[in-house]
Amino acid sequence: KQEVTQIPAALSVPEGENLVLNCSFTDSAIYNLQWFRQDPGKGLTSLLLIQSSQREQTSGRLNASLDKSSGRSTLYIAASQPGDSATYLCAVRPGAGNNRKLIWGLGTSLAVNP
Amino acid sequence: NAGVTQTPKFQVLKTGQSMTLQCAQDMNHEYMSWYRQDPGMGLRLIHYSVGAGITDQGEVPNGYNVSRSTTEDFPLRLLSAAPSQTSVYFCASSYSEGRHEKLFFGSGTQLSVL
Numbered sequence A: 001k002q003e004v005t006q007i008p009a010a011l012s013v014p015e016g017e018n019l020v021l022n023c024s025f026t027d028s029a030i031y032n033l034q035w036f037r038q039d040p041g042k043g044l045t046s047l048l049l050i051q052s053s054q055r056e057q058t059s060g061r062l063n064a065s066l067d068k069s070s071g072r073s074t075l076y077i078a079a080s081q082p083g084d085s086a087t088y089l090c091a092v093r094p095g096a097g098n099n100r101k102l103i104w105g106l107g108t109s110l111a112v113n114p
Numbered sequence B: 001n002a003g004v005t006q007t008p009k010f011q012v013l014k015t016g017q018s019m020t021l022q023c024a025q026d027m028n029h030e031y032m033s034w035y036r037q038d039p040g041m042g043l044r045l046i047h048y049s050v051g052a053g054i055t056d057q058g059e060v061p062n063g064y065n066v067s068r069s070t071t072e073d074f075p076l077r078l079l080s081a082a083p084s085q086t087s088v089y090f091c092a093s094s095y096s097e098g099r100h101e102k103l104f105f106g107s108g109t110q111l112s113v114l
Helices: none
Strands: A004-007 A008-012 A019-025 A030-038 A044-051 A056-059 A063-066 A072-077 A085-093 A108-113 B004-007 B010-015 B019-025 B031-038 B041-051 B054-057 B062-067 B077-078 B086-099 B100-105 B109-113
Touching: A008 A019, A019 A030, A019 A085, A019 B062, A019 B109, A030 A063, A030 A072, A030 B100, A044 A056, A044 A063, A044 A072, A044 B100, A056 B109, A072 A085, A085 B010, A085 B041, B010 B019, B019 B031, B019 B086
Parallel strands: A008 A108, B010 B109
Antiparallel strands: A004 A019, A019 A072, A030 A044, A030 A085, A056 A063, A063 A072, A085 A108, B004 B019, B019 B077, B031 B041, B031 B086, B041 B054, B062 B077, B086 B100, B086 B109
16 A cells, blocks of 8 residues: 655754755555645645656756655755745655546645744 | 635534535646545545546545536535544645646635534
8 A cells, every 4th residue: 555654744944945855655656746835724736746757857946856766755945935834745646547546645844934 | 717716714513514515626627636634644535526427435435425517516515514524625626638737726624513
């Protein structure tokens, strides 16, 4: 059974710091992996999607990497800002691609302090 | 573009009451889903639909009904509310084009069952 784990559960950093959020999964047979951001009291916003055949994706100050063989993905945030404070979740889409159900991690709560 | 619209934002019910959480999307997405989010348990899939007239159960379907009479609307019905259904509920829609997909979430409904 696929399980997704995110460590740490919470992270607090000073503004300007580069940081890495981690996501691990137990079954390497994935279709894709996605990173989302959730602001308090709001829904989730899709940040990056990495296909199983890709190693990384970039959007602005965000870079997500994928290592299927080791069951890990990282989300790198460069030059963090207070506006980056949110909970970051990763989700794995398992298997052959017809299964659109996602398996979710519990998230990392990030606080960027001015 | 409104995206995914959920109503109401907040609701308090008494045990045994019934209600419907509304979800509408204006992006012509085929796939829609309902999640609940609970502390320490992450996002769990309740029901999903791959198109009008087609629905299926997710991880935690008991106590909930759905229907999909149109592409736009995917209401979630609580037949007889129980305190265990106190949670934050999110509706999502997504498109999939080949290996590219993106998930859009509503802003959530915070439900308390007393």
